[in-house]
Every structure is written in C-alpha cells, then in structure tokens.
Amino acid sequence: MPELVFFSGTMDCGKSTLALQIGHNRSARGLQGVIFTRDDRAGEGKLSSRLGLVTDAVEAEEGMDLYAHIVDRVSRGGRVDYVIVDEAQFLAPDQIDQLARVVDDLKLDVFAFGITTDFRTKLFPGSQRLIELADRIEALQVEALCWCGARATHNARTVDGEMIVEGAQVVVGDVNRQAGEVGYEVLCRRHHRRRTTAETARAGALSPDVLPVSSV
Numbered sequence: 104m105p106e107l108v109f110f111s112g113t114m115d116c117g118k119s120t121l122a123l124q125i126g127h128n129r130s131a132r133g134l135q136g137v138i139f140t141r142d143d144r145a146g147e148g149k150l151s152s153r154l155g156l157v158t159d160a161v162e163a164e165e166g167m168d169l170y171a172h173i174v175d176r177v178s179r180g181g182r183v184d185y186v187i188v189d190e191a192q193f194l195a196p197d198q199i200d201q202l203a204r205v206v207d208d209l210k211l212d213v214f215a216f217g218i219t220t221d222f223r224t225k226l227f228p229g230s231q232r233l234i235e236l237a238d239r240i241e242a243l244q245v246e247a248l249c250w251c252g253a254r255a256t257h258n259a260r261t262v263d264g265e266m267i268v269e270g271a272q273v274v275v276g277d278v279n280r281q282a283g284e285v286g287y288e289v290l291c292r293r294h295h296r297r298r299t300t301a302e303t304a305r306a307g308a309l310s311p312d313v314l315p316v317s318s319v
Contacts, residue, residue: 264302
C-alpha cells in the first residue's frame with residue numbers, strides 16, 4: 104500500500120543524504136520520481152547533501168499546489184512512480200494535505216524529510232501537519248552530536264557563534280557559517296537550555312575565571 108512517510112531528525116543527521124539514496128535506488132530500477140524541495144542550501148531547485156551530493160529538484164514555492172503539479176505532469180505524458188520531499192518543514196500545512204492526497208488518490212509513495220522543531224523548540228507548521236497525517240514516522244538512525252559528545256536533539260540558531268532565540272521562524276543558513284552570518288548548530292537539550300554553543304563553550308574554557316586559583 105502506498106504511504107506518506109515522514110523521516111525526521113535534527114540537522115546534520117543525514118536526511119538529505121537518505122532522500123538522495125532513496126531516489127537513486129528507485130531510479131536504478133527504472134522508476135521515475137518527482138523531487139520537491141524548499142530553500143535548499145544549494146539554491147533554488149536543488150536537493151543537496153552536506154556530503155557534497157546534489158540533484159535537480161522542483162522548488163515547492165509558497166502557494167504551489169503539489170498535487171496539481173503531479174497531476175499536470177502525468178496528464179502531459181510524464182511518468183511519476185514516487186515523490187520525494189526534502190525540507191518538508193518549510194511547507195504550508197495545506198501542501199502537506201496535498202501530499203496526503205497524492206498517496207490516497209494517485210496511489211504513490213511520498214517520502215518527506217524534515218526537522219520537527221525550530222531554533223525555539225517550536226514545531227514547524229509543516230512538520231506538525233506531517234505528524235498528524237503521516238502513515239509512518241521514522242526517526243533517522245544516524246545521530247547528530249552536540250559539541251559535548253551527547254546526542255543532539257535541538258537545533259540552535261547562531262550569530263557569530265552566539266545562540267539567539269528571537270527572530271523569524273525561517274531564516275536560511277547552514278552549520279558551516281562564516282563570521283557575522285546566521286548559522287545553525289545542533290545541541291543536546293541541556294546545552295540548548297543553557298544557550299551554550301561550541302564557540303561560547305570554548306570561550307568559557309579559555310576564561311581564567313573557570314578554574315580560579317587562590318594565592319592563599
């Protein structure tokens with residue numbers, strides 16, 4: 104039976120890599136799919152992995168009807184055997200409903216990949232709707248690690264290495280940031296609560312106040 108499957112995890116846990124692998128495996132068997140993405144780090148109309156892999160994709164723009172796009176492709180003689188959606192957290196809830204309709208009415212598997220919560224630990228609307236509608240939710244098995252070595256469970260937004268907790272929900276950035284740019288870092292819950300990033304932890308470790316020495 105066709106399914107709507109939501110593969111979820113933090114940044115840096117291999118979601119895009121798995122999306123590319125699923126597409127590769129199916130195309131190697133002669134199947135043809137549609138790949139949607141939104142705000143990928145490689146630019147518009149691209150699905151990319153931090154391992155350096157990249158492929159063309161359809162940019163799922165705001166207001167785009169994903170179900171109608173697939174129906175139009177098929178009606179023009181195109182073939183669609185499955186659908187992959189990366190950065191699914193950025194989709195609107197009604198676009199997630201359209202993906203569910205692709206499964207139910209067109210009998211196609213839909214594989215959606217995304218993070219569940221934003222830098223404030225609040226659910227993305229798209230992810231929330233996927234949790235509500237998905238036939239199956241899969242947590243990625245490749246664990247991202249916090250700078251302390253513990254399992255990373257939260258996404259943090261940073262500017263110059265400092266964690267920030269205010270601002271728009273969606274700001275495109277990457278874990279490989281340059282100074283002065285918006286970046287992201289994965290943290291364990293403890294260090295997310297304390298707003299301790301790798302850079303601020305390093306600065307703290309270098310501070311002479313960390314291990315005070317008495318002259319007495």
